[in-house]
Every structure is written in structure tokens, then in C-alpha cells.
Amino acid sequence: MKRLFKEKLILLGIFLIFYILIEMMMFTWLKLGFFPKFWLVDLLVMTVFASLSLIFKKHKTSIFYLSFFIFIAGLLALVNNTMNYELNGEIFSVMHLLYADEAANVFVADFLHWDSIVAILAVFLLYGITLAYVSKLFFKPYLRSPFYLIKTFPILVVSLIVLLFTLNVVLPSYREYNDATNVSLFKRSSIKKYGMMGFYVKEIDSLLFSANDDIDINDLKEQLVLEDPNDFDESDLEIPYAGLLEGMNVITIMIESGQSFAVNPVLTPNLYKMTTEGLFFPNHHAENKTVVSETIGILGHYPNDGIMTKFFDYDFSYSMPNVLNRQGYRTVYFHENLSSFYSRTELTPALGFEEGYYHEDFFPDEKIYGWGGDYTLDSRTMERMLDYMFTEDDGEPFYYYWTTLVAHGPYNRNYPSVRGKNNLQKFTELGYFDQIDQAEANGDWVNIMDDSVDPEDPGRMRYYQAAMMDFDVALGILLDALEAEGILDDTLIVLYGDHNLFYHQMHLRINDVQMGEVHYPYIYKTFFSIYNPKLTQAYLANNPEEDTQVDKFISTYDLLPTYYHLLGIPYYINFTLGESIFTDIESIFYSHKITAFLNSDFFTYSENEIYYPENIDLNHNKEANKFLISVDRLAERILWIETWMDATVTRKE
Template identity: 25%
Template sequence: MATHPKKLEKKQEGKALGLTFWQCFARNRLYSTSVSGIKPYLYIIPFFLAYFVLDLSLRFTYRGAGIVGVKFLPASLFTLGWALVFAGLVFFLPKIPRWFVRCVPLVTFVVIAITHSGFMSAFRRFFSFSVLTYGGTGEFMDASYIQIDWKVIVGAAIAVLLMMTSGRLLKVIPPKPVKASVLAGVAACLVGVGVIAFTHFHYFPVADTVIWETSQEDNRSKAYHELSDSTNALMVSGLYQYTVRDLVRQVFPANTMSNEERQQVDQYVAEYEAAQTDNEYTGLLAGKNVILVQLEAIDTWMLQEAYMPNLSKLKAESISFTNHYTPAYITAGTFNTEFMTNTGLLPATGGIATSVYGNNSFPYSLANLFGQQGYTARSFHNSRGNIYDRGTIHPNLGYEKYYGYEDLAMENYQMDRYLINGFDQMTEGNPFFSFVITLSGHGPYGEDNPSYQAHAEAAQAAAQRTDGNYVYAVAGAMETDQFIGELVDSLTQANLLEDTVLIFYADHYNYYMMDDALNMDIKGVDNMNMLQHTDFFIWSADLEATQVDKVTSSVDVLPTIANLFELDTSGAFLVGHDGLGDQGGYVFFSDGSWYDGETYWSSQGGGTGDPDRSAEITKLTTLSNWVLAGDYYRSQE
């Protein structure tokens, strides 16, 4: 078969110029002789598509996780704008910088997209750069928690292939940009910046005045501006806009408080104090010793007599808050709740430096409130002080010392039974306040876990099932319960039990099960927010067993304790309320959803819900962020 003379001439010319197959393909198939000014730049098509594919694959994979779906227009517009900016830079840069801009950003975003998928599997939310500032958090992370969704992997692979295709075509471009390409590049960048700016101001306008009333559009704007929920923030703004804003806000966090913001906080504090009234529980436990125990990953279904007989007995004799929730605001689930219960504030979300925990003034923390009443205040946990930087943060919260596993001479830090080694330090002082954080309910689970090895037979018999993580979780609960039993025995032997109040709450639901569908089935709920139902109860020898059905959450723990012990919170900014009083009575979650015991309103489901409640939630979250960002108490001093 004869070869067409013109095709033969083109092939021979390509070989003579040293062009590869791909370059010859570009010359013979992609170039158009009728638009000669554009023909060297068709590489931009796969380059442009690569960014779209990566972003859409991530948002499509988790389209049901946020308050908007994958079709949300502003997110796509942000992606369009950033793709234009990157494309424009490649147009007018010389060879070496052009290669850098072409390769490095996309590879970086591929890694970030995969990281988001891993974080979603482990923490049920997307990654934020803020987690990098938590000291030592990675020590308890295990590869078994991480599961990358195949759709994200496919999207990332397609994006990389598109970029490789773009690179093949790019090699036929002259190493130095020409006038036309410079002009095209500048134009693309300007259009891209314009699209980003238009989307930012048109779809997410910044209010000139403080307005607390919210609608569904306001919830989207709140998620975008505050970055308080990484999942919603990414879904409303796309991968690239979210990443850039998240990084910028971590590098340049808000650290000031305007006069208007201070006046808003002052007004809230004054109104809060004016609304407080005594009740039958006010001062009922004043002067008694206190041991506050944060139960790591001890879910409601785990706290039963068959698994935890010691703790179940105490709960049955306690004031038990049956509708208690631990909403998660940051990926550091344990520290999330630890901070809320100790301060009555919400954790620092996007745009606030996490150094606030170790540097800010917290005169109304539990440790400081008890310290003002003459209590000793100490904290105890199985890990070293670099985990969540507790060695710095706990003293800043008013604890005299943080005792880690080395201080406690624990034979195995994963086994809670050895926390009893610190009993003398826990009970030193008259009166004393000790904060204890358990660990054995924590993952990773498996046959090599020391708690499972110690309780395997009993856990299998009690659980009456053999599926791995469920039995591993039961074994961890049994190990924690063993410490509780030894603690009660030691208090009894030291003649301290009658004069010591034991307070228990869980730091989060047991997500180490790695099966939220099973968790929801066990707990009889149908969404991730309601899954955060946990235990909170207060035991004292002279308290009658009482069930309180009022809805409470982590931020209500401090006000409840303060009322029982008649601690002075005058001047404190508190997000929550006394669980035994007549105020509050609802929990709100990081996505703006709320539950009051009768109604669950989802910010993802549409509708306005109760506008007054939504307005109050918006106000509380905003003011709490201002208190942290502006170091409210220190500036008062």
C-alpha cells in the first residue's frame, strides 16, 4: 500500500528534527494549519482537564458528606479559576519555571487529595493543615485506620496521565515564551483571578455588620469563611480554594480581637451571668475531692455490666445524663473533648493558631477554678507530654503537673490498669482535683493489642461474637474497667471514697471500630452526628441515682461541675450551660446541625429549622473563636 507523499514528508521531517512518537503525533494529528498561532499550545487541554478531574473525583467520592453536593456551582468555579491561573503561568514562563509550575502543583494536590481520603476514613472529615501543629499526634496513628477510596485513586491516576500527556505535547514548544504566549498567559491568569474573586465575593459575601440569623446560604458562607468544618469547607469551595485558604490561615492566623468583637463578647458574658439562677444542686458537692475521668473511646454500647461491671455499677448509682453528646470540631478527637470540658470553649478551628492552647490565659478552666478554692490540680494519662503537647497545655490550663506513663512507671502504656500507679499523686492534697485520661479503648485494634491479649477469652465470651474489631473494643473496655475497679478499691482502702466525687465522660464514640454502619445499627441512629451520643455521669456517695434526660454536650460539663461545687465563674465566657439547670438543653454540631431531645435539624437537609436556635449557634461558635483568637482573658488583665 502506497504511503501518501505529504504524510511521508511530515514523518521524515519529524525524525530529522529528533522528535519522539508523541511529538510527531502532535504535529500530524493535533496541529491545525489554519490556526498556526495556537498550534504549539494544545498541550493546555489535558493540563487544564487534569485539575478538574482531580477535584471532581474527590468531591464526587464524598458527595454525601457535606452540606452541598458535587454539583455546587461555586466549588466548580473556584476550580475553573485556579486551573486558569496555573495554565496561564505555564504559558508565559520559560522552560525551567514552566516545568516546575506544570509538575509540582498537580503532584502536590494529588498527594493532598489522597490524604483527604485517608483522613476521611480515619476521622470522618477532610484534612486540615491545623492538625500538623498538634505535637506528637502521629504516635497513636496506625496504618489500619487509613483506607483510600478507589474512586479518589482513579481520579488521581487520570489526572497524572493527563498531565503526562500534556508534558509530551509541551516539548515541541520553544524554550522561551514568545509575545503571543505571554499575552495569552497573562490573560488566562487575570481571568482565573477574576473568576476566583467573583465567586468569593458573589457567592460568599462578607457581612459588614454582625448578623446571627442564618439561612442555608448563610451556613454555606459560614463553612467557607470560618473553616470550622473541613469537610463542608472543602465541599463548598473545591480542593484548590480550600487548600490555599486553609494553608494561608494557618501561616497567618487571626490573633487579634477588634473593639467591636470584644464588646460582643462582653455583652454575651453579661447576659449569661444575668440569666444564671441557683437550683437544688448548687453547691451540693462543694469541698469534696474530685477525680474527673475522660474515657477514651468508651461508647454507650460498651458501657454495660457484661463488659464493664465496675463502671456500670457506678453509673447506676450516679446522676446520669442520658442524652449527652460529644460533637467533634477538630480531627484530634480526644483533645477536642478534653479542651471543651476543661474550658467550656470550642476548640480552635481554621484560621486560629493552635498555639492558643499553650499560650492563652484560661482563668476559668476547671483546674484554675478548683485551684482558686484551694484544691491541688493534677492530670494523668498513658502517653508522654508531647502528645497533643499536654506537657505544655495542661500546666497552662492550671494543672500543677502532667503525669505521663514514664512518670507513672507504667509497665505497658496501652493498659489502663497501670494508671493506678499514680494513685498517691492523684489523691495528694486536701482537697484534690485530678484529671485522668484513659487509653485502652484506643486503637489500633488487633490480636497483638495488650488489652486484647489480657482479656481475649472474657471478651469473646461476653460479646458472644467473633468479628474482630467488636471483640477488640470489648477487650479494651474491660481493661479500662479494671482500672476503675482498682481506683474505687484504692479510694475505699484509703478512706477517701465517701468524700470523693467521681465524674466520667467519653471523649468520642468508638470510631476505632472502623465500621460506622455497624456503630449506627448498634446505637439505633441513622446519621454521623447522632452517632456522637456518649456517656456522662457523676457519682458521689451522698447523691441519689438520677437520670437526667435533658440534652447535654461536652461544653456543658464545666458549667455543670461549677454549679455542683459552687465554683465562681463570674466573668467567664461559657458556650454551654449547667446540665442540671433550666437553660441550654440542646447540642449543636460542627456543621450547624442541632438536636434538642425531640427535634434533630440537619444543616444538610435544607429548610430553616428554628431560626432563633440557628442564630444562637452561629453566635456562640463565632464568639468562642473570637475569645481564643484574641486571647480575651489576658487582654482583660
């Protein structure tokens, strides 16, 4: 039995060596160094799982068990490499498994990094060769060992219990790991600290065994803080903002991949109107998956654990639709996709929308588009949306939320379409490219990717510009309809982008940053404008030396506090992570995608380090320390929301 046990320890040692090798590769790809900060914690966690291979009598069974973990480690390394580079800094979370179908739909072959795939396959091959060589050279023929499991299992269990208890007493890093409650708040930082397996085991543990299960909801309710915008000190303003647009209609449009450089007075006149006759915020930051940016614009935040409306009921009484429902508004959600995508069939009613309209409603006789580039044009979708926007029961104010589609990407691709023409062909026939050529010839448009090192980029930018031109047509249809109904001046319209132009890694070349460099705040700027003639007049009256461009740092989290400020509606600040853009307070943006905090000046993955600018001396930089203090406060609010979610969620029957 001793010889058999020693041979299995050799197998365990080989496994740990190759696990460390894979982890080093992943750390290098993610630019995290070579080893976790608490490398002993990571090694311990992996050893605990791998040590179960010792209880199997047959080496083949032990090898199969260990090889499974090697495969999982290699897969995690590849997935993280892909998400980090192709999705702009995102780190894989077990919560992403909820959206596996959606991810498969939007995945394109361009996302594959063959160099890393070959590297991982080489490690797998070397692992197999090493096992075969060691087994043949050092392992003796099968030795009969009766009651091996019965003898081995108790020894293993006792040894692990003693080891874990001892380490908990003598190793501060392991105690810190044991006490960690929400590693998902700082995924990149947590992986750097605890390692690959240390992070994922802790994340699963946090999801399955929430530390907030025993929280008394009544205690949380006592902590709610109701903010009344009418109490804001606006005495120095010529025209106060609080309640300025009380009772007006509200339309929110989230522009897929919407960025400001696509706004052009000739090619996108309606968007240009929003920036000159409305207020334009070029310093708006957003960097999340579409459904996350969408939910933030509706709910005021997004839970780190995700929203699983298929299985749970949530208390979203504080959401924008629910707040406006109580104010007598009609609340409607629009999106040209299947209602099942991102579980919107359950999600949008849970968020409070009384009505929702999707592909099945707009185009019931058409197949759904493919994600290669034959999306339904936004201009065509808007024509169908009008049928649901203006009805005979228009006496009540309305709140409409529309998530656009056509600028999604990939760009400049001539993919075949089972529905007929792809968008490259549609844009050509609609004359969008001719208009771009004419504007470029007249000096009215410049292709910002003309000098790109990637020869396909100029064509991609033309495609993206054409897509935004089609959205502009849709926006024009909407504005004309509001004008025809006589309610344009009584409507508040906000347009914002959900994330930057990440397809084909175009954001890297646009911003002149290298692959994997995600710590520059300016690469997360997306479009944001807010339009209402009365509001613009008030802003210019209050700021006579300014124009309609407002350079203040804002983020998607600021949207709801701004709405409540302008509509004069009290709200619980516990559930909002931003500030009204019409106050002097600047917010901090938290990205669920890269799990980082940032403003115009600083960027961090944690609560005690600054990653941008580099080499900040925290002992002498007051502004950087103020930023970290604000980060700490915002992190506390995020964790409070997680506590509320855990305390109020109920499983569906």
C-alpha cells in the first residue's frame, strides 16, 4: 500500500507542476505577473481538490480525475485570455454560465487566439507524455492492495482537516482568504491575490453560501435614505433644475456601441441636433455588457451576482419603471430581438415595465437575424415601434426604453444571410456609403481609422458610420412623430452608449493602446446626450458663459438620479450608485465587466492601489487618496445592495 500511495503522490506532484504552469501562462496573458500574491493559498486550494485522487486504487482513475482539473484550468486560461483581449478586460465569472447561449450567439471566429490555443494544447500534450513516461519508468506493475479506499480515506480526511486548521492559525493570508465575502467585486484583483483556483472556488462558495442569508430585512429598511430633489440647494441658479420637467414624457435610448465620433452634422443630423440643441456630455463613461448597461439605466445599479428572473423573484420596487408606474406613467420596453434573449420575457416585467415589445411583435413572420451582420435596421424597427408608442390612450405620460441594434458589430463583413441581404448590402443600396464618400470629399467627414495599422479598419469604420447613420434615420422618425403628436417639447430624451467599439479590437487602435491595457479611463467614453428645449434653456441661463457641451465626468449610474432630479421625484439613494449630472458632485464609475473603479483622473482594480496614472505616491497625493476613499464608500454601497438583494430575493415556485 505504501508503494501505491507514493506513486499517487508522484501523480499529484506532476499535476501541481502543470497546474502552476497553466496558471503562469494565464497570469502572463492577463498582465498580472507570474504568480498569485498569496500563492500558498492557491496551491493549498488546488491540492485539497487534487488530493482526492489519492483515494482511487487504480492509477488510471486518478489520472483521469487529475486530467479533468488540468483540462478545466487550461480552458479557464483560454477563456480569460479571449475575454480579456476581445471583450476589453473582462474576466470570466461562473455567473457567465447563465448567459452561455447568448455568448454562443454573438461569438465569432475572430475572437479565437490560436497562439494561446496551441500553447495550451502543447501543455496538455506534454502533461500526457510526462504521465506516460513516469508511469512506464517508475511505476511497478499493479499490486493487490485490499481495502485501499477504507484505509486511505480516513487518513486523507484527517490530514486535510489538520492542515487547514493549522494554516488558518499560522497563515494570515489563508485567514484573509477564509474571511473574504465578495471576491466578484474585484475579480482581476482577487485572481491576482488568490490565484486561479483560489478565486473560482471562493466565488462559487460566495454564490452558494451567502453571508447575508440571516440578514433581517427590517434592519435594512431602517437604513434606507430617501432623497428629495426638491430639497437640493439651488438658490444660486436662475432656473432651478429640481422638478423642472415634472410630469413630462421620458424616452431612454441605449445606443448599441454608441460613440461620439460617429456624430456628424451632415451624416447624422438628428444626433447632431441632440448635441447642439440638447446637452452633450462627451465625458460619459460606460463599459459593461449590453444587458448590464441597460439594467443600470433602468435600475440604478446591477447586482454582482446577476439577475436570474427565471428562478427568482426580486424586489425592484425602486426601479425607474416602478417609480413612474406609481406616478401614473405608461411604461414600455422595446428591443428588436427575441424576448427570450437575456431572459427579457421575465426580466423586463420584473424591472417594472407594464409592456414589452420584441421581434415576435415587430416582425412575427421573419426569422431572427444572425449575429454576423444582417441585423434588422434600426430605421425599420422604429417604423414598427411607432404602432405601439402612440395609441388612443395617450392621455397619460409615458416612459419608453429602447435598446438599439444595428451598430452591434462585427463590421464590414459580407456574411451570407438566410433572411436575404446582409447589412453591408443594405447600407450600399440605401446610399449610406455614397453619402460618406461625398462628405469625405467635401471635407465634412474624416475616417479616423485611415492611418490604422490594420488595413481592414478604414472599411470597418465606414461600416460603423453607416450603421450610426441608420440609427440616425430611426431617431429622425421618432422626433418627427413626437412633433406630429405635438409632444416633442414635453418629452425628455436621453441617449447613451452601452460600451465602446470593442469588435475587432478597434478600441485599441482608436485610443492608441496595446492589447490587454485596460487601465486607461479615456478608452471607456461613450455617447451621452440629454434633450429637452426647456432643459437646454435652463442650463444656458444658469451657465451663460457655456455652450451645450458639458465636460463633466459622468457615467451610466448618473442617469436615474438625473431623471429624479428633473422630474422632482424622491428616491432612495441606497439603490443608485451615481449623482444627478446637474449637481456639483462628480460620481465614480464601476465597471462590472472589468471590475474596476475610475474617473477622469484615476483607475483602480482595488480599494488600496492606483493603476492609472502609474507610480502614484499615495503618501503625497491627496487627490488619489480622496479617490480611493470614494471608491471604498462606493464599494460599501455596492455590497449593501448585494445584502438587500440576498435578503429580499425569493425562489419561484
